[in-house]
Amino acid sequence: MIWVTWRQQRTETLIAGGILVLIAALLLPTGITMAHAYHHDGLAACLGTNPSFSCHVAIGGFQSRFQPLFSLLNWFTLIPGLIGVVLAAPFVHELENGTYRLAWTQSITRRRWIAIKLAVPIAAAILIAAVLIVLTTWWRAPFVHLNGRMETGTYDSEGTVVFGYTLFALALALAIGVVWRRAVAAITIAFVGYFIARIFVDTWLRDRLVAPLKATWKASSAQPADLAHARVISELGTGPGISFKTGSGPLGSHAAHIAIPRGLGQGPATMHAVYQPPSHFWPLQGFETGIFVGVALLLIAFAAWWTHERTA
């Protein structure tokens, strides 16, 4: 049965693997160049709280050189969804084409068939997600040293959340597919659903999973150290006759909030910030992975149940 499932899943797994190879073909050479540049420019020495002028120049040069690629990598947040829904296709195809009638009248029970037919894409999804995480984490390492990994694009492709995203996309496509029995339609709708779920989590839920920190400091003095690489939810300056807000939500970034005080001159007296510090990285990742994997397991259980009970 494992051979049979593999034979049926071969094309889709190769497509998913092909996506991975393309990504590797892009990331490996550029990553090597970048890591080399990072060492060559001596950026590791510039990571302290008060970088020298030459460090500023070196960091600026490095960032402007690799920023286009770095921005491109933010699109990679769609890849776990893409791979997940593609891996669901063979299962749904089987229902769409009626070939499950062939499979279920061989000598194995449908329970066993369903279990193996689901286990193979799940295993493939986990494996591919792991490779994806390793690749992008390695590639981004120099940027993470400079800017931290709390920024949305980086956070979304490191740690463990990618497992959750991939499994969720797979499970959603399976759940829709077993009911609808149209592979292309199920894949399309599931991908849209994946996208919506991700936007919801990125823009709303993530700020609430772990209670964010609040900080207040004098505008003339240095900001709290852990704000440097933080995910800034909001930042606010108050003073005599002045009040403005900046860096709201996931768009608030390191670059934005160091620019503000400079433009202020003698303006506000006090700064307030609400933010997720770098130390919240793993708790946030844990909760978010748990939610996505949990929902995925529920959807997969539903798909298995529906196929077992409601398909003839």
Added chain:
Amino acid sequence: MNEHPALQAAGLGKRYGSKWALEDCTLEIPAGSVTALVGPNGAGKTTLLQLAVGLSEPTTGTVRVLGHSPRDEAVSVLPKIGFVAQEHPLYRGFSIKETLKLGQKLNPSWDDRVALDRIERLGLPLRQKVGTLSGGQQAQVALTLALAKRPQLLFLDEPVASLDPLARREFMQSVMEVVSDTGMTVVLSSHIVADLERVCDHLVILARAHTQLVGPIDEIVAGHRLLVGPRADSAAIARMHDVIRESHTERQTTLLVRANGHVYDSSWQVLEVDLEEIVLAYLGYGSDRGAAHAAAREAVAR
């Protein structure tokens, strides 16, 4: 071979939503028989077969295959049955060789020699993709897959419906060879009556979700008569015999009856009828009331 009947249904019914696809079906198909399941499209043939192979679960009643419930005791039933579903679904991306490998992987009783011999006799290259075969060849590959697991009981759902006349003939020829070689019990559904008499010895007529007639074909043919006489009311005959169909012209009345014993009324000319005409008479007849239903019940009781 097996003391259990090949297929046994009691009060079997299946409902999809509010519509009964099969209702109150009670029948027994003996081991060693070749049974045709005849009826128009939507009569419940596919439903009955899917219940028999455990693909669907009965809404009411029970079905037993070789003495076991195909759904609850799938492990006891599945290895002993072969099934070719309607449109004979196959994995189109698989080569013939891979299709046979699938059969081998999924069936402990698989006999590779049976499979390879059949494919060779059909003259099909093992490396060819199943999706590129003609409809008739695909049907033959599906049959090969079902036969090489060496079943005691073979179910074929509309095996020839989508085939051209030549492929249809070749397929039925294959089924007949299998029956004569192995004595396998076969249940096949069809909405085409022609040719069945050559292949089958038992008949189940299904229409509008109900069984209309069940029995051995020779008894069915022997038990039915066509009565032709001057225009008359059928009431007198109906007291003795089951009138399946009656038609009147200005001068003449024609009755197709299931005769209970001899027809003694000398005003009728008694003629033999062929199977096709009997089947058509039952299919044209209402299912919920009247003699046809009574006849079906009686046939079941016998």
